[in-house]
Each structure stands twice: as C-alpha cells, then as structure tokens.
Amino acid sequence: EDKVVQSPLSLVVHEGDTVTLNCSYEVTNFRSLLWYKQEKKAPTFLFMLTSSGIEKKSGRLSSILDKKELSSILNITATQTGDSAIYLCAVFQGAQKLVFGQGTRLTINP
Amino acid sequence: SAVISQKPSRDICQRGTSLTIQCQVDSQVTMMFWYRQQPGQSLTLIATANQGSEATYESGFVIDKFPISRPNLTFSTLTVSNMSPEDSSIYLCSGDRGPTDTQYFGPGTRLTVL
Numbered sequence: 001e002d003k004v005v006q007s008p009l010s011l012v013v014h015e016g017d018t019v020t021l022n023c024s025y026e027v028t029n030f031r032s033l034l035w036y037k038q039e040k041k042a043p044t045f046l047f048m049l050t051s052s053g054i055e056k057k058s059g060r061l062s063s064i065l066d067k068k069e070l071s072s073i074l075n076i077t078a079t080q081t082g083d084s085a086i087y088l089c090a091v092f093q094g095a096q097k098l099v100f101g102q103g104t105r106l107t108i109n110p
Numbered sequence: 111s112a113v114i115s116q117k118p119s120r121d122i123c124q125r126g127t128s129l130t131i132q133c134q135v136d137s138q139v140t141m142m143f144w145y146r147q148q149p150g151q152s153l154t155l156i157a158t159a160n161q162g163s164e165a166t167y168e169s170g171f172v173i174d175k176f177p178i179s180r181p182n183l184t185f186s187t188l189t190v191s192n193m194s195p196e197d198s199s200i201y202l203c204s205g206d207r208g209p210t211d212t213q214y215f216g217p218g219t220r221l222t223v224l
Contacts, residue, residue: 034212034213036215040218041119041200041202041217041218041220042202042215042216042217042218043153043202043215044215045111045212045213045214045215048212088152088153090153096141096143096158096206096209097155097168098143098153098155098213100152100153100154101152102151102152103152
C-alpha cells in the first residue's frame with residue numbers, strides 16, 4: 001500500500017530557531033514529491049521535487065529529495081510566527097494521484 | 111499558479127440533507143480533483159472529475175454518496191448526499207495544468223453536519 005509518513009507530527013519552537021521537517025515515502029510509480037503549507041483550509045504550494053540531490057530554495061525555506069533513501073526534508077531558517085502552520089508532504093503516485101502524509105503541525109512562539 | 115475558486119466557503123447542514131459544492135478553475139487547468147480532509151487528518155482523494163463523463167472514484171468513495179459533475183473544462187461540482195455527522199470535513203477542489211505540473215488547491219469548503 002502506498003504511504004507517506006511525516007515526522008515529527010507536532011513541533012513547537014521559538015522564533016528565530018531553525019527547523020527540519022521530514023517526509024518518507026513508499027509509493028509505486030513515483031513521479032515527484034511536493035510540499036504544501038496549510039494555514040486555514042487551502043494548502044499552499046511550496047516546492048515540487050523531482051530530481052534527487054537538487055535543493056530547491058525560496059527565501060528562508062529549502063527542500064531536498066533523496067531518492068535512494070525515499071525521503072525529503074523541508075528546512076525553515078530564522079523562523080517567524082507567520083511560519084506557524086501545518087506542513088504537508090505529498091507524493092505523486094503515477095500520473096496524477098497525490099498521496100498525502102499526516103502533516104507536521106509547526107508552532108512558532110514569539 | 112492556477113486560479114481556483116470554490117463555494118460555499120462553509121456551511122452547517124442537518125443530517126439527511128445534501129450539499130453541492132461548486133469549483134471554478136481558470137482555463138489553463140486540465141485535470142480537476144476533489145479531496146476530503148476530516149478533522150485532524152490529512153487530505154484524502156475522493157475522485158478525479160472527468161469532463162463530460164463519470165468521475166473516477168478512489169477506493170472507499172462511491173458515486174451515490176459523492177456524485178460529481180464536470181460539464182465543461184473549468185467547472186465542477188461535488189455533492190455530499192444524505193449527510194451524517196461523519197461527513198463533517200473540509201472539502202477541497204484542486205487542479206493542475208498538465209502531467210508535469212503541481213496541483214493547486216481551492217480555498218476549501220468547511221462542512222459541519224449536525
């Protein structure tokens with residue numbers, strides 16, 4: 001059965017800290033891995049990773065895929081209270097089906 | 111990113127009734143999908159909305175409970191039928207612009223069934 005597992009499920013840190021969120025997957029016909037940020041209802045797209053070892057970066061956020069280890073990490077440096085959200089990892093299984101992990105609930109305290 | 115709108119944004123419904131959720135996407139979107147997110151859970155794919163034909167449902171979801179229409183490329187509806195409190199969830203529409211594109215999500219509909 002295809003599955004995506006995220007860890008930790010919950011994380012509380014202080015503003016300014018650096019955090020690393022983990023995602024591992026077992027999916028047939030892997031195409032790419034996506035990271036989303038969910039603050040209220042709608043997940044907002046962050047990154048799509050297809051090639052192993054190539055870091056994608058956007059401001060304080062960065063992510064990298066390790067196809068050998070079937071995993072990905074999402075790093076957030078110099079965290080701010082606005083980074084508080086649920087971070088979702090999802091993997092394309094085949095052409096179009098997205099399989100989501102449980103999410104990591106990140107809380108940044110001032 | 112693709113522009114996706116959804117309505118209603120939230121609703122409170124009585125047990126046994128049905129609710130239809132509408133999703134409108136911009137013209138660049140090719141595939142449309144419907145997801146459910148139960149309280150405290152992650153997103154689960156309900157079905158792929160196919161233009162002009164029956165939707166493709168995932169295991170555990172059936173057409174009688176979640177009828178879906180997609181009469182044209184840019185519009186789809188999801189109906190939650192004969193609702194029970196277990197149907198209380200966020201329902202999300204998503205779309206992509208091709209097989210190598212990511213999926214973009216609409217703002218979601220928060221449904222509460224009493």
